Amino acid sequence: MIACRAWASLGVLSALMLMLAGCGRTGDEVMIGSKRFTESVVLGEVLKELVADSGTPVRHRRALGGTRILFNALVNGEIDAYVEYTGTLTHEILARSEPQDAAALVARLALDGIRLAGSIGFQNNFALGIPESRAAALGIVSISDLKAHPDLRLRFGSEFMDRADGWPGLRDVYGLPQRDVRGVEHELAYRALGAGDADVTEVYTTDAEIAAYDLRTLVDDLDYFPRYDAVLLYRADLERRSPVAVAALRRSLGLIDAERMIAMNAAMKIDGRAEAEVATDWLRTRFDLASAAPAEGRAARLLRYTLEHAMLVGVSLLAAVVVAVPLGILAAYRRRLGQGLLALIGILQTIPALALLVVMIPFLGIGAGPALVALFLYSLLPIVRNTHAGLVGIPATLRESADALGLSAGARLWRIELPLALPTLLAGIKTAAVINIGAATLGALVGAGGFGQPILAGIRLDDTDLILEGAIPSALFALAAQWLFERAERAVVPRGIRG
Amino acid sequence: MFVLDQVFKRYGQTTALDGVTLTFERGRTTALIGPSGCGKSTLLRLLIGLLTPDAGSVRFDAESLAVASLRRLRQRMGYVIQQGGLFPHLTARQNVTLMARHLGWSQARIAPRLADLVALTHFPADGLERYPSELSGGQNQRVALMRALMLDPEALLLDEPLGALDPMIRYELQEELKQVFATLGKTVVLVTHDLAEAAFLGHTLVLMRAGRIVQVGCLADLMTAPAEPFVEQFIRAQRSHLPEAVF
Known part of the structure; x- marks a missing residue:
């Protein structure tokens, strides 16, 4: 019965993994990216709505991260287009030996299969x-x-x-x-x-x-600061895949001058209006575009965050349990190996989340992948350590009694040792879950969504309400998880060993 | 039933058993007795294979206790230790029936067997659903005895089964154990440091000292024909607390 359930959860897990593997790209959708600051996000919205207006399916992965993350995502084909600044590009991707001019930049980008289409119409110096x-x-x-x-x-x-x-x-x-x-x-x-x-x-x-x-x-009279022209970058292969989308994207060239950009930034940062709304307003004024999608209501938004967050935590935790419990058993049975194993997993824990996320982007792309792996790795330690501690803490007399009855090693583990270690083991999983719920907010840094998204947006826009929209549900989620685990503990831990 | 031949066992520098040769006869109750550290518990643990001898052989029913046969042979023995060794996450019922369930016995076979054991050990039937932490020390030892007897083993090994109980309960359980042994007629090996208990329960006494067997016989043999001065000393030490001895 219990074995059946374990297999069932394993099945669900692998199904989820497959889903995740598949959700990087869906079909012919054009993928727009944006950096983690307001101006970039609103420009992403503008690109998205222009493409949507051409009838091409499009998605905007908002506020993915910094220059490195966005540029790599573009090169790897995880996004098709975004707005970058020439000064940043020169600084980040041209070697010092290369000539630092616009022609060199265009040529260098072409090597990576990227087109520099031209300026959006303003500089942000x-x-x-x-x-x-x-x-x-x-x-x-x-x-x-x-x-x-x-x-x-x-x-x-x-x-x-x-x-x-x-x-x-x-x-x-x-x-x-x-x-x-x-x-x-x-x-x-x-x-x-x-x-x-x-x-x-x-x-x-x-x-x-x-x-x-x-x-x-102040006037830069010695011409020290480089020019930061906002330019449209897109993948060259998009011209073949969707010429319509490219044409739509090119409508953004010369679309926004410095004065307009300042006004748009003010509408968001000073008046607290949403990026999508500001983008739509301008496109309507300029091209008479109808708003592509009605704004998402708060309830729908919260539901989406909750589902994304629950997915991140649930899948990573489940995978961690499947891996960490056997590792904990191994560590308890092979003491020397166990010491090494615990030390290694302890070191994993000390890697800063942000570093881990960024390091994994080249392998797993942006989105849920790197976040899941990071959360999985962070969940290992409490579960391995508690499984190990629970098993090692069983009195030798009980282990001998099991042997003396004639139970095999496997039966002894399954019928005696694991049930005795269960309270400690469950406490480990609970700790992992609560840590995980907090850490999952960092997933928003790499576009994994969840409650981290409103928190990051709130920090960017200096909007406390928005920060709370992520922070409060996240805290409630952690409390709910804790409560749930305590209920589960009462249900599965026999009265005889309840603390 | 059990045969030990030139068995040696050391723990680091300490010699626990120093060339023990001994036979336990089928259907008899043998009490291993001697001062602390004389090797009596080590001998018992060798019989059920929790320890392996450094040299010499241990056989059960003419079969050597090899790794391959160990589990099968253990299912033909029952083992009870001082604190019972009951599993705290299982109720009394689950503790007793654990092995039977593991071996796939049907409920129709388990229920009557359990009922017999409850009657045999005078265990209160309503205590079966309690956990060890909810039962008294004496009741826990009854559960441990039932668990040891569940598969109807040929041999019963008890390591100071009453050692942790207070005198009144202990007295009562000694009476009950004697009845149980008499009813079942099994091969019983009992480790105790209490001469009176050994004489009351055992047909044969095995007196040990420093890993060696000093004398084997009934209490009268030990008293009338002590093999060496230590036998007299041991008996005197135990009797000093019992001026009106049981004999």
């Missing part, structure tokens, strides 16, 4: 911003003017602080003398400027905050 009132009082117009004011407090996003073409290069090229320079969260830098706690920060020229905080952008 780096610039330095300073509150208008302060700039007027000090008479600062260009970056060179900063040299005369060594006491200014500079606050930069951590990425800008570190990258060679960020602050270090800027300081050397202009010979800037400021000493009070610190790295902070980009969003916080704006707030510090607004509160008068800082004077200068780096800005992206399409940031809505420039207007909101009344900042003056």
Whole structure:
């Protein structure tokens, strides 16, 4: 009976695995990607709606991650198109030995089977911003003017602080003398400027905050910052697979100028409107496109997050149980091997989730795959360790009594040892489940969906409601899982060994 | 039934059995007795194959206790230890019938056998659904005895079965064990450190010291013809607590 059930769950598991393996791509769907910040997401929405308008099936995998993840996904064919910035491309994919110009970039991309179709119509460059009132009082117009004011407090996003073409290069090229320079969260830098706690920060020229905080952008008089033209990238083979989709995508060229982009960013970040809505509004104004899909209601959205999250946790946990329990048994029976095994699985646990996710993308692509593997690996330790501990903790007299009765080793394990270890084993699975539910929110970083999606979107948009929309259900989910496991424990652990 | 021939057993530097040769006769109750560490428990554990001899042979019903035959032979023996060794996750009923169920006995065969055992050991029938943690020490030993007897084994091995019980319960169970042994007529090997218990339950006493057998015989033999001064010392030590001895 119990064996039957075990086989049944194994069957369900393999079916789910197959489903997952298949869900990377479905048919002729055109796959649009976007990076993990508002502007990129809204541009992804624009591309999606243009393709949808041509009658081609299309999906937008939103906020997948950073440049590396998106570019690799494009090269590997997991997405067909996204909007990238030329400065980033030059910096990320051209070797230093190559000429750093547009022609070299186009040629290099063609080698990877990627077309650079042209500009969307705006640049999103780096610039330095300073509150208008302060700039007027000090008479600062260009970056060179900063040299005369060594006491200014500079606050930069951590990425800008570190990258060679960020602050270090800027300081050397202009010979800037400021000493009070610190790295902070980009969003916080704006707030510090607004509160008068800082004077200068780096800005992206399409940031809505420039207007909101009344900042003056300084002239880059030594031409230090590279140009960051927003350009459309798509896979060359899409021209063959779906010329209609390519034509639709190309309608985005020259579609949005800097002023429009700033307004769109403001609509989202300042007014808190959804990316899809903002994209649709502009396309309607410009092309009279009907909205492709009605906005998803909150209930439907929550249901989708819940299902995605439950799938991530359920499948990874089930697979972990199937693998970790035998490993725990092995570790208990072969003490020396067991020590090594536990140490190895312990090391797995120390790999940062983000690193693990990114490392697996080349092999498993984006989406649920890497998230499932990461969650599976993180679930192993508590289950292996508790199975091992439960078995090792059984008094020798009981094991001998089983032997003396004439039970075989297998029967002893099945009828005596595993049932005795059950409370400890279940506690391990419960721990794994609760950790897993929390960790699964990171899956949204690689497009696996789940409650992490509203959390990440909320952080991006500085929208607490959105963050809570993910955080609260996730916490409730963890509580529900805990409650469920306690019920299950009461049901399956005999009264004689209940704690 | 059991035959030991020149059996040696060591634990590291300690010699537990130092060349023991002994025969246990079918249908008789033999009590192994001696001071702590004399090797009596080791001898019992060798009989059921929980230990293997370093040298010498142990045979059961003329068959050697080899790995291949061990499980089959163990099903022809019952084994009871001091604390019962009951499985805490199983009820008394499940403990007793575990092996029978594992071997695929039908309910129609299990039920009457269990009823016989409950009657034989005077176990309260309503206690069958309780877990070991919900039963008294004496009741647990009754369950352990029922479990050992469930498959109707030819031999019964008991290692200080009453050692952990308080004197009143112990006295009562000694009476019951004697009846059970008499009723069943099985080959019984009992380990105890209590001379009175050994004499009360055993047909034959085997007195051991430091891994060797000092003397084999009934209590009268030990008293009237002690093989060496140690026999007298041992008996005197035990009697000092029992001035009006049972004999």
